[in-house]
Amino acid sequence: MRKGLLATLAWHDYRNEARLSACAVLALVAVVAPLLVLFGLKHGLVSTLTERLERDPAVREVIPLGGARYNLDSIAALAVRPEVAFVVPRTRQIAATVDLHADGGSQPLTVEMVPTAEGDPLVPAEQLPRGSGEVVLSQRAAERLGVKVGDELTAAFGRSVSGTPEYQRTRVKVKAVLPLEVFQRQALFARLDLLEAVEDYRDGLAVERFGWPGREAAGTRARVYPGFRLYARDLDAVETLRLHFAEHDQEVATQAEAIAQVRSLSRNLTLVFWIIAGLALAGAFAAMAASTLAAVERKRRELSVLRLLGFSTAALVGFVVLQALYTGTFSLALAGVLYLAAETGLNHLFQSAAGESACRLLFSHYLLALLATLACSALAAATGGWRAARIEASEGLRDV
Template sequence: MRLILGLALRDLWRDWARLVCNIAVMAGVLVPLLVLFGVRNGVYEALLGQLLRNPAALQIDTRGNSAFTPADAEEVRGWPETAFVTLKTRSLFDYVNVRPAGQPAVREAVAVPTGAGDPMLAPLPGLGADEIAVSAPLAAQLGLGPGDAVELVTQAPERPRQLVLARRVGMILPEARAAGRAVLADLGTLDLIEAFYDEYALPEHGIATGRPLAGRVADYEGMRAYAASLEALAPLQARMEARFGVATEAQTARVTGVLGLGRNLGLALALTAAVAGTGLAAALVFGFWAEVARKRHMLAGLGLIGLPPAALGLIPMVQALVTALLGLAVSFVLFAVAGAVAERLFASGLTEEGGLVRLAPGQGLAIAAGVVILVTASALAAARAALRTDPAVVLREAP
C-alpha cells in the first residue's frame, strides 16, 4: 500500500500542471456555490432572527367584542401549536395611570395582561407577586428601573375614590417588544381594575361603596396567544378563528413570506448545486479517464513488474482523493476571502447579527464529504479502466 501511495503521489506531483487544472475546475464550481449557500444562510437566518427576537411575530390577538371563559383559554393552552395564552379584559378599561411611589409624575399607559411563560417577559419565566413589566418609553419618561416601587392609579367619575395599586417594576421591556407606554400585569390586576370601573366594592383597597364583589361574574372580551414556532403561527390562527368564530390579528403574512423565501432559496440553491455538481462530475470523470488512457503504458509497465490489477486501480483513486482534498482546501480559502469582501461591500445590519455570508462548521463538513464522495465516485471510472489494462496488449500497441 505504501508503494502504491508513493507512486500515485510522485506521478501526481510530476504532472503538476494537470493537478492545478483539476483544482481550478473544482474551485471554479465550489466557490460560487459556497458563497451562494453562505449568503442564503446569512440573509435567511438574519430575517428569522429578527422575527424570533421579537415575540410579537408569534402573537395572535382576537379582534372585536367577544366572550371568552377560562375554560376557553385552557383549551387553547392545550393545543400543540400554542406556547402561551391569556385572556383579555374589556378594552374600554385598558388604560391606567402610572406614577413612581411618592412622586407626582404621572403617565397614562395601556395595561396588557400577562402570566407565567409569556414570551414578552423572556428570559424571565414570569413576574413575581405584585410585580409589573413596563415598556422602555414609559420607564424612560418616569425614570423607572427594575425594583422601583410604582403605583397604578385608576379613577372613574362614578367612584368617590381612586383605586391605587402598589406594584414593583420586575422588568423593563425591550423597546422592540412594546412600543409606546405599556404596562404588563397579571390578569388578576386587570380584572380588579375592571371591577373598580364596574362599581364593585373593594374594601381591601379602600373602596367601601359599591356592589358586592362576590356576585361579580368576570367578563373576558378577548384572548392573546403566542404560537410555539413560526411554522405554527398560521395553523394556530386558523384554528382559533374556526373554533371561536372570531377575527384575529397576527403577522402571519410576514412570517409566511419569510418561511416561503427560505424554502424557495433552498430549492433554487439545490437545483443550482445539482446542475453544477453534474457538470463537475462529468468533467472529473472524463478528466480522470483521460489520465488513465494517457498513462496506459506506464500502468502496463507496472503490471509487468508484478503489481496486481487491484493495485493499479488504486492509483487513480488515490490521486482523485488527493485532488479533492487540495481542491476543497483552495475552495474554502477562496470562500473565506469572498465572504470577507462581501461583508465589506454590503455592510449592513445583517453583518452585525452574525455575517452576511455564514457557513456553519457542520454544513462545511457535509459539503466537504459530498465533494469527496463525488470525486471518489468519478475516479471509479478511471479505476475500472486501469483494472482492464492488459500489459501485454498495451505494450504490443506501443509504436
C-alpha cells in the same frame, strides 16, 4: 500490501506531475469555492431572518379579534396545548387604562394596562411583578413620566355612578422598564388581579381587597374575559393555532404571512442553489472525466507495465480514482480557505447586529461538501478510467 503499494505509486505519480495536478486542483476549486460561498449566503440569510423572527415575540403573538368570550377553564385549556408557550386572560380594553402620576410631576399620563404572568416572553422572570403593588413600565411611559426602576407612582382609576364621577388611587412601584425594542407603546404591565380589580371598580362593584366601594362585592359574579395574550411556542405553531381558532369560528390576527414568506424564500433559494450547483457539478464532472481520459492515454505505457506486474483491471481503475481523490481533497481544502476569507469579508460588510451572519456554514455542511466532492471526483475518474481497463499487459513490452 498490494493496496498500499498502489496508493504509494499513485501518490508518487501524482506528485511527479505537479503542474498538471495543480491545474486539475485549481479547475475544481473554481467550481467548489463559488458553490460554498453561494450556499453560505443562502444558509446565512435564511438563518438570520428565521432567528430574527424567533427572537421577536410579536411574530409569535396570536391576537383574538371580534367579540369572543372566555372563562378561566377555556384559558386553561389553551395553556395546556403543546403549541402555546404563554397565555393570560385580558380584561376589557376600555377598562384597561390607568392614569399614572409621578411624585412631583404635573401632568398625569394615561397608559394601557397589560396583564403579565410567569412565562411572559416580553418580561424576564426576574422582572415580573411579585404582586399588585408592583408594575413594569414600557420605556416610552417611563420617559414621559421621568421615572426609573424603584420609583413609586400613583395609579388613578375613574368611573361614573349616576352621572357622578368617582376616583380611586393606589400606589405602585416600578419593578422594571422594558426596552423600546420589546414594547413600543405607552403601557403598564401588571398582575391580572390588578386589572380585574380595576375592571370591577369601573363596573360599579366593590373591591374589598383594595377597599374600593361599590354596589355589590366583585366576587359574586362569574368572570368572562373578552380576549387573551397568547404567544406560540415556535414559528410553525403560529399557523397551527390559527387553524385551531378558525375551526372554532374565532378570528385571530397573526404574523403567519411573514413567517410563510421566510419559508418560501428558503425554498426558492434552495431550488436556485441546487440548479446552479447541478449545472456546475455537471461541468466539473465532464471536465474531470475528460482529464482522466487524457491522463490514461498519456500513461498507457505505465499502466500496461502495472498490468504486466499483476495488477488487476480494478487496480488500474483504482489507480486513476486515487489520483482523482487527491485532487478532490486538495481542491476542497483550498476552496475552504477561500470560502473562509469570503465569509469574513461578507459578514463584515453586511453585519447589522451582533451574532448575525450574512454568510455562514456549519461543520456538517463542510462534511457534506467533502463527501460530495470526493464522490463526484471518484465517479468522474471511474467513468473516464474505463480506458484503463482495456489496456493489455502486452503493451508494456512495446514502446508505443
